[in-house]
Amino acid sequence: MIHRTRVKICGITRAQDMRAVADAGADAVGLVFYPPSPRAVSVEAAVELVKHLPAFVTTTALFVDPEIDLVNQVIEQVKVDLLQFHGQESAAFCRQFSRPYIKAIAMQPATDLLAISASYYDAKGLLLDTYKPGVPGGTGEAFNWQWVPRSFSMPLILAGGLTPGNVASAMAETGVWAVDVSGGVEAEKGIKSADKIQQFINQTQI
Template sequence: MRTRAKICGITRIEDVHAAVDAGVDAIGFVFYEPSPRHVTVQHAQQLVKHIPAYVSIVGLFVNATSDEIAQVLAEVPLDILQFHGDETAAQCQQIARKHQRRWYKAIQVKPDLDVIAEIKQYHQAGASAMLLDAWHPELKGGTGHCFDWEKFPKLDIPLILAGGLTPENIEDAIKTTDAYAVDVSGGVEFAKGIKDQQLIQQFMQGVQRGSAQ
């Protein structure tokens, strides 16, 4: 089975086309204003018109209220909610049930965190997957840093690898972690929020090579 791949933080129509042409499984939009990859609801509306069927649309939220998420869902047909803040398992479950969406939670792999316990807590609350990202004291994702892939858990739960992934290291990352899916943003950019078509192609080629083990 090929490792699934998501390109996150897309802000331009040409980058949507580049991702789709490269064979990505999901495209992510960041609905978090402090992020340099933030898109408004109106902007996202225009972008999703260029995403064909069988490519999932993911909305990334950081500590958003249920009402704020509802405002996005009223205009943007998100398939999956990605909670990337300090949301508890109960909060994620409540919001997802209210809006009838699948969801997953991103956790930052801190040195003192019991990662497996954290994963199981959210999975039991109904998470479709769990995303493991590098820890940063200030940033909520998009750090450009990796964590120790040797510490990536081996669980019977879909786990998504993120943090510092690039076309150069993605093959090794997949072979080391055997992740269900990978999530990249900065590693395929030439500027914040501006993707590079060639890097996207090279990244997806690395995903293919890493999956063929």
């Protein structure tokens, strides 16, 4: 059975980019609550950004080893649908909040996805990203897609170095449930390109 690959556009910082993502037909947007990131937004800014989203576009909040209070503040004020944890958060930490979550995994040759999925058994999916020491995602680099199992017990989301030029081949090679892009659809760091967003989503529908 062939499924439609879901698309998340991450690192939205501007209202016009939020509207462009929705207009292009993305399934989800990502807001980054990690201050060192060039794509980070404040809670106050995020509250305003989500006002530009129509129905049926999921909002995801991305954290990297956050304080509990920050996660709760984002949940309460931004009303996000999904939490995305990109650091060394334990399964117990991820599941303590009143929201579904996904866990990002920095992929290496010896990464044991079966063991990880057993620990994070209640996650809505595992997001597979490129491993780069000291950089929790947003590397703009792809990892070896042959490491992605073609059949798995929970949804897998592919991230890391995806662009309009390679996303179709990435999907064909991995068969993942969803793809997640940030830098690959930007005009510059933190500023999205409406044309690249549309091109990316068009390539996921081929």
